[in-house]
Amino acid sequence: MGAEKIYNGSLDLGGAVGDGEGNPESYRLSTLSVDLSLPLPAMTPRIIELCKDLFNEWSELDNSRFSVETVSGGITNLLLKVTVKEESGSCVSVTVRLYGPNTDYVINRDRELQAIKYLSAAGFGAKLLGVFKNGMVQSFIHARTLEPSDMRKPKLAAEIAKQLNKFHKVYIPGSKEPQLWNEILKFYEKASALQFDDTGKQSIYDTISFKEIHNEVLEIKELTSLLNSPVVFAHNDLLSGNIMLNEEEERLYLIDFEYGSYSYRGFDIGNHFNEYAGYDCDYSCYPSKEEQYHFFRHYLHPEKPDEVSQKDLEALYVESNTFMLASHLYWALWALIQARMSPIDFDYLAYFFLRYNEYKKQKEKYCSLARSFLSRSGLGCEPA
Numbered sequence: 001m002g003a004e005k006i007y008n009g010s011l012d013l014g015g016a017v018g019d020g021e022g023n024p025e026s027y028r029l030s031t032l033s034v035d036l037s038l039p040l041p042a043m044t045p046r047i048i049e050l051c052k053d054l055f056n057e058w059s060e061l062d063n064s065r066f067s068v069e070t071v072s073g074g075i076t077n078l079l080l081k082v083t084v085k086e087e088s089g090s091c092v093s094v095t096v097r098l099y100g101p102n103t104d105y106v107i108n109r110d111r112e113l114q115a116i117k118y119l120s121a122a123g124f125g126a127k128l129l130g131v132f133k134n135g136m137v138q139s140f141i142h143a144r145t146l147e148p149s150d151m152r153k154p155k156l157a158a159e160i161a162k163q164l165n166k167f168h169k170v171y172i173p174g175s176k177e178p179q180l181w182n183e184i185l186k187f188y189e190k191a192s193a194l195q196f197d198d199t200g201k202q203s204i205y206d207t208i209s210f211k212e213i214h215n216e217v218l219e220i221k222e223l224t225s226l227l228n229s230p231v232v233f234a235h236n237d238l239l240s241g242n243i244m245l246n247e248e249e250e251r252l253y254l255i256d257f258e259y260g261s262y263s264y265r266g267f268d269i270g271n272h273f274n275e276y277a278g279y280d281c282d283y284s285c286y287p288s289k290e291e292q293y294h295f296f297r298h299y300l301h302p303e304k305p306d307e308v309s310q311k312d313l314e315a316l317y318v319e320s321n322t323f324m325l326a327s328h329l330y331w332a333l334w335a336l337i338q339a340r341m342s343p344i345d346f347d348y349l350a351y352f353f354l355r356y357n358e359y360k361k362q363k364e365k366y367c368s369l370a371r372s373f374l375s376r377s378g379l380g381c382e383p384a
Contacts, residue, residue: 026117028054033133036078036098037343044068047096051082054130054137058084068096072145072241076100076107076258076342081140093140095126102341103258106187106334112258115172115233122170124163125255141253143244148278151240152291158305159252160243161298164272167254168232168265178231179261180326181221187333188217194340201339204349213333216359220326223367226374227266227319234263239275269299269316270324281354283361292317318373321366328359 030053034046048066052059071079080096116128126138150156192210196202236259244253276285296316297305332355339348
């Protein structure tokens with residue numbers, strides 16, 4: 001399999017630092033950090049120093065044996081591929097992931113590291129090899145990241161659904177309390193108390209009604225609570241860039257678990273459907289009911305998708321599309337925090353309005369659908 005083929009060289013993965021609790025994955029530690037603001041040529045010597053510090057097997061190798069290239073630069077992380085030609089002549093590749101500046105403000109890194117160990121043992125993502133001050137080193141996956149348009153292809157949609165079903169069954173130690181609304185409300189507290197140095201950004205920010213947003217959050221929180229969505233360990237950020245495909249082996253990888261937490265099944269699915277819109281937020285690409293039912297069949301009954309009942313399909317449709325609204329609120333508030341905290345050249349304020357306006361556009365339709373469903377099924381009373 002792609003993620004494992006890399007380790008044909010002499011890199012010994014044993015003896016890494018763990019927590020002593022017999023967890024399925026352990027990893028090595030370094031106190032070094034890497035300056036993310038440097039251009040790649042200036043950053044490369046530090047990346048090589050970091051790899052030598054983490055992996056004793058490489059500590060005496062000449063720097064000329066290392067090559068460093070950019071894999072991708074997302075809006076919160078920088079991914080680098082490091083290839084090393086070992087003394088034996090074998091080439092070994094690893095991925096170095098550098099956390100974006102100030103991302104700890106919205107991401108719980110301890111929770112992420114805890115989850116990665118168990119998810120990796122269950123066959124998800126890349127193997128965690130090392131952790132340093134502002135990032136991690138993982139095995140390199142030979143695969144391409146999906147494009148948003150790939151996710152709606154029936155064969156891939158079915159496989160994503162099957163993988164997500166499996167993902168939701170992974171046991172991660174710790175509190176099983178769903179974190180969604182805790183995190184949305186934390187985002188709200190931070191987002192509603194920002195001050196911008198840029199007067200243009202501040203004037204745009206001042207047009208936002210946080211009282212209105214708070215009321216919307218409470219309304220959707222109350223409505224979703226009536227749907228009895230199962231609590232699972234959720235990915236929470238299943239966009240196309242976090243799904244990789246090795247086409248030769250026909251193997252799909254779910255990656256990047258930095259937003260992972262115990263949350264609601266409906267949120268993970270509804271959030272994934274929002275990502276059909278891609279980075280341009282073209283919500284005309286949101287999946288149709290027919291496309292969603294195709295996904296649900298393979299999620300609910302991976303082995304016998306045609307046996308899923310109409311009743312179960314309808315229930316998951318209502319659940320996912322109500323939580324889709326929560327997804328817009330989550331990322332809208334996240335974007336406001338990023339607009340103030342992130343040095344990355346991305347118009348986060350515009351992204352806030354894209355998400356919040358789409359929320360308002362879809363709210364009446366899907367809230368009415370949920371209330372009608374609840375009334376018919378007797379699952380709960382309509383919120384006051």
